[in-house]
Amino acid sequence: MRRRLVTVFLVPMIIILLALGGAYGLSAARSIQQQVSSQLIGDLSYFTTGASQALRAGDPAMIESELRRYGSLYDAEVVVYDRSGMSWATGSRVAELTEEEREPVRLALSGRRGEPVSDALPWTTGETVIVEPVFDDGSVIGAVRIAASTEAPRRAILTQWSVLIAASAAIIAALIWAVYRLASWVLKPLRRVDSAMAAIEHGEMGARISDDTGPPEMQRMVRMFNQMAEEIERVMTRQQEFVMNASHELRNPLGALLLRVEYLATGLDEGWLDDIEHAREEGRRMTRILDTLLHVARDGKSDSAFVVVDLGELADARSVAWRERAAELWVAIHPSVAGPVLALTDRMAVESALDAILDNALKFAPRGTVVDLTVYSRGGEHFIVVRDRGRGLEEDQLEHATTRFWRSPQDQNVPGSGLGLAIASDLLEALGGRLIVELPDGGGLQVTLALPAADPSGSARGDMGETARRDPTSPAHSDPTGPAQPDSRGAGDA
Structure with missing residues (x-):
């Protein structure tokens, strides 16, 4: 019964808690990713304005100092590309892009804005990359590519998930404790009934249960149990009294019968000795049976x-x-x-x-x-x-x-x-x-x-x-x- 109650109460609660916790964890991860993306888009807009001025002036130095300072502060790489797609200004030495990495740059030079190419989830690695075109009077004159490491957002997500897991574990432990206490409270009346039944089984016929034990349904069962126990005690008492009375009353005629056998034995010749001994043995056997019955009736067990x-x-x-x-x-x-x-x-x-x-x-x-x-x-x-x-x-x-x-x-x-x-x-x-x-x-x-x-x-x-x-x-x-x-x-x- 305890296992069933624990299963009924605990398992649904844990499933609901895990579902809500998982949904909250994914929502928190997406929220952090959106914050990172929004920040990168804002920074990219700033550099797009500066890159437009520098490209019109034809002087990369106008923006490179800001690119270097930004890269050192935020562990990000910002590169300005000219109309031909070549690296024009950068804050650090830029590695050669792969063909897959060049595709967003080509899209930006064609006038289309790029999108983040990776999610900052704990099980992912790499960088978050955004590419924006640089316009001058409606014409594309270059592009700005920003690539930020995902380490910081991944650490933030892991921190939130760790707190969430710890809180879920604490809640589950509290639920287990509460459910076991609830099961114990629910089963307490049944344990009283079980203890009373065990006592009656071991011969304590006077064992009873308080009538106010448990809810109304349990109280009705308790009253029926007490009535049954009283009836069993009454029947057992009557049976023991009958056995004691019958055993005691039989001892007197049996004793008289044995005395009569001994009296008759004095008047018989030796040819009757075997029969007399058999009669004596049967009398002694009946005496042992009566003694056993008296002992059983007195002690209540055999x-x-x-x-x-x-x-x-x-x-x-x-x-x-x-x-x-x-x-x-x-x-x-x-x-x-x-x-x-x-x-x-x-x-x-x-x-x-x-x-x-x-x-x-x-x-x-x-x-x-x-x-x-x-x-x-x-x-x-x-x-x-x-x-x-x-x-x-x-x-x-x-x-x-x-x-x-x-x-x-x-x-x-x-x-x-x-x-x-x-x-x-x-x-x-x-x-x-x-x-x-x-x-x-x-x-x-x-x-x-x-x-x-x-x-x-x-x-x-x-x-x-x-x-x-x-x-x-x-x-x-x-x-x-x-x-x-x-x-x-x-x-x-x-």
């Missing part, structure tokens, strides 16, 4: 803790956690991991995304089928692939699969909200990864979690070394995914 995670081990753990749910649906989860696959990422976020995908796959997998869970690395990325063998989607529906609350028309009767794949996609984007939804050969749906790879030292490639920030009130944070609540996520391919 900084993901990036650590080196073995994605293969993570996938195995989540497949075990979902095994009972899969068994209830007569579906098997088949994990396939070829060795450790290390990634520098947020373990909780990856678990939540994978849980959303597994829940979606189990929801639409036919009875008696297998859900494949594969982990591998390729081309600088780590991949966690979940493939079911359900109806899948149409080709033109894939781009809508990660849209919030979207569900396939043929699966409207299946319970769900259409948030599963959208949540997973948001989580992956926050981690610098991506979610890929494909139609594999043989039917079904294949959903891939792609994460940037990490080197053995634990430093991530791409954007994984940076701290991912997510909206603390987004569904990706407020929806604790996991087998404990398999119906709380939406069907991404539904």
